[in-house]
Structures are given as structure tokens and as C-alpha cells.
Amino acid sequence: MTSLIKIGREGMILLPHGAKIGKATVIVDIVKKGNPEIRPGIFMKPKGITDHDTGNAGRGANADMHNRYIHNMAGYHPRDTSHVSWHITVDEHFIIQHIPFNEPAFHCGDGWGLNSGNRTTIGVEKCMNVDGDRAQTEENAIALHVFLLKAFDWTPVQVNPHQKWSGKYCPAVILKRDGSFIPFRNRIQLDFNGKVVNEVASYLQRGHIGAQVRLLQHDLIKAGLKIAVDGSFGPATESAVKAFQKANGLVVDGSYGPATKAKLEDKVKPKPIPAPVKKPVEKYRLVTGTFNDKKQAENAAKELNEKYGWIVYLKQE
Numbered sequence: 394m395t396s397l398i399k400i401g402r403e404g405m406i407l408l409p410h411g412a413k414i415g416k417a418t419v420i421v422d423i424v425k426k427g428n429p430e431i432r433p434g435i436f437m438k439p440k441g442i443t444d445h446d447t448g449n450a451g452r453g454a455n456a457d458m459h460n461r462y463i464h465n466m467a468g469y470h471p472r473d474t475s476h477v478s479w480h481i482t483v484d485e486h487f488i489i490q491h492i493p494f495n496e497p498a499f500h501c502g503d504g505w506g507l508n509s510g511n512r513t514t515i516g517v518e519k520c521m522n523v524d525g526d527r528a529q530t531e532e533n534a535i536a537l538h539v540f541l542l543k544a545f546d547w548t549p550v551q552v553n554p555h556q557k558w559s560g561k562y563c564p565a566v567i568l569k570r571d572g573s574f575i576p577f578r579n580r581i582q583l584d585f586n587g588k589v590v591n592e593v594a595s596y597l598q599r600g601h602i603g604a605q606v607r608l609l610q611h612d613l614i615k616a617g618l619k620i621a622v623d624g625s626f627g628p629a630t631e632s633a634v635k636a637f638q639k640a641n642g643l644v645v646d647g648s649y650g651p652a653t654k655a656k657l658e659d660k661v662k663p664k665p666i667p668a669p670v671k672k673p674v675e676k677y678r679l680v681t682g683t684f685n686d687k688k689q690a691e692n693a694a695k696e697l698n699e700k701y702g703w704i705v706y707l708k709q710e
Contacts, residue, residue, distance in 0.1 A: 398544045400600040405493035415536030417488045424467040431467040431478045437497040441551035443514040446564035454522035456484040479516035483534045485526035502559035510558035539584045544603035549582045597649040601626040615661040
């Protein structure tokens with residue numbers, strides 16, 4: 394799965410619905426606005442990820458159950474709820490997004506300051522229900538963390554435990570088992586190191602952002618287009634794609650589909666350097682003549698050697 398995040402309706406930054414991350418299927422099911430204690434609805438520029446465990450070990454407390462719970466809470470009047478929300482819930486089968494990544498949520502318990510975890514990080518809740526596959530849930534969460542790190546051009550040090558922000562013993566399963574968050578972050582680092590984005594996805598369009606778009610922009614520059622490399626497929630990138638399509642006889646729609654991908658990759662791929670042609674070594678034999686007297690021949694050979702440095706051989710005919 395490539396590291397790509399899509400800007401959906403209303404400018405929301407979302408996971409690609411239906412995609413596979415790890416062994417989980419992505420479901421984007423954003424809670425409605427109306428209860429600011431669940432979805433504040435203001436802008437956030439995320440700076441990292443906060444990792445959580447749900448704290449609910451009960452049977453059936455999977456991602457779907459937590460999705461229904463947060464949607465139910467969003468439907469209540471603020472006086473009947475508390476400040477509790479998060480961006481994503483992960484279990485062994487699904488990764489469900491509840492809140493856009495460019496909006497804050499109440500998941501860190503450290504207040505509402507501009508530099509708080511609530512206002513600067515994406516909250517990821519890992520299910521811990523006793524009837525779930527916890528090992529696969531963690532693998533899916535690691536894959537999700539790597540996906541987000543690649544998309545936002547972050548590094549694993551920007552994944553932190555809930556404990557960092559408020560001191561709460563969370564993610565509890567990780568901390569109790571491993572003694573600290575470091576071993577789990579090391580697992581993220583290993584996965585991160587092994588998944589380098591080195592080729593552009595086969596379909597990109599206006600609204601996409603992330604590492605894939607940056608690679609596309611670099612390729613457009615190599616093809617002679619003037620464009621900034623900002624990782625956002627906005628109007629400038631769309632115009633550059635259209636210009637490339639028009640110049641190369643393609644359908645001009647501004648989308649980076651298979652035909653445009655094939656043509657652009659052909660344009661920017663390194664040209665093979667032909668091997669130098671080796672000229673055959675030419676050799677010539679110099680024949681000076683014959684002598685009737687051996688002594689005369691020896692004297693002539695000596696003179697040619699001393700005067701010109703020639704090596705002369707005498708051969709009797």
C-alpha cells in the first residue's frame with residue numbers, strides 16, 4: 394500500500410476508503426459535526442501520532458463497536474457527554490477513521506493548549522478485547538503508523554504514547570508487557586525502514602497529498618515542467634499534468650492515470666549510455682630493402698637504432 398492520503402469533501406484529510414493497510418480494510422466513517430466535545434471541527438496541522446489502547450477488554454469491544462460508540466456520542470447534546478474522541482480505531486480486521494486528520498480531538502487528556510497532544514496529534518486507538526486477535530491488531534496499527542509517517546513525511550520518533558501527554562498508563566497493554574513504549578516504537582522503526590516509497594502510484598488526481606505526489610512532482614520537473622515540490626496535488630500540479638498530457642498527445646484531463654504514468658516514466662527514465670566503439674589496432678611493417686653485404690646490413694641497422702630508436706631485425710634471404 395502506498396503512502397497516500399486523500400482530501401475528501403470539505404477539505405478533510407482522510408485515509409483512502411476501502412484500501413488495505415496491513416491486513417485491515419480501511420473504513421472512513423466521519424462523525425457529524427454538532428457536538429464540539431466529540432468533534433470540535435476546528436483546523437489542526439498535525440505534528441505526530443499518539444498511540445492508545447482502548448482500555449476496554451470486554452467481548453465485542455472491537456473497532457466497529459467503538460465506531461458506533463463515538464457516533465452515538467456525537468449525536469448527544471454537549472451537556473450529556475464529556476470531552477472524549479479520537480481519530481482512528483484499529484482491530485485485527487478494520488481501521489476505522491472517525492475524525493479528519495486536519496481536525497483535533499480529545500484523546501490525550503492534556504487540555505486544549507495550542508501545543509497540547511489534543512491539538513497537535515492524530516489519536517490512534519488499538520482494540521484490546523479478549524475475543525480479538527491482539528497480535529494482528531498491533532501489526533495493523535504498526536502498518537497504519539508507517540502509512541501515516543510516510544504520508545506526512547514524519548519519522549517514528551513522532552509516534553508517542555498517550556502517557557507522554559498526561560501521564561496516563563496508556564497504551565496499557567504495551568506498557569505492561571514491554572515495560573515502556575520504546576520496544577513498540579522500535580517495531581514501527583523496523584517496518585518504517587523496510588517500506589520506502591520509491592515509485593509513483595498508478596492513479597493520482599487533484600486532492601491527493603503525500604509522498605506519492607512529491608515523487609510525481611519531481612518527475613514532472615525532470616520532464617521540463619516548472620512546479621513546486623510540496624506533496625499536494627493542487628491546481629499547479631494539475632496544470633502541469635495537463636501541459637504534459639497535451640505535449641505528448643494524451644487525453645488532457647489533469648489526472649495521473651496509467652497512460653500518463655507510462656509516458657512520463659518513459660520520458661524521465663535514464664537513457665542507456667552506449668558502449669564506446671573500440672577501433673581495431675592498426676599495425677604496419679616497414680621494409681627498408683636488401684643488402685648484398687652482411688656488414689653493410691648490420692651498419693644500417695645500427696644507424697637506424699641509434700638515430701631513430703628503431704628495433705631492426707636482420708633476416709637472411
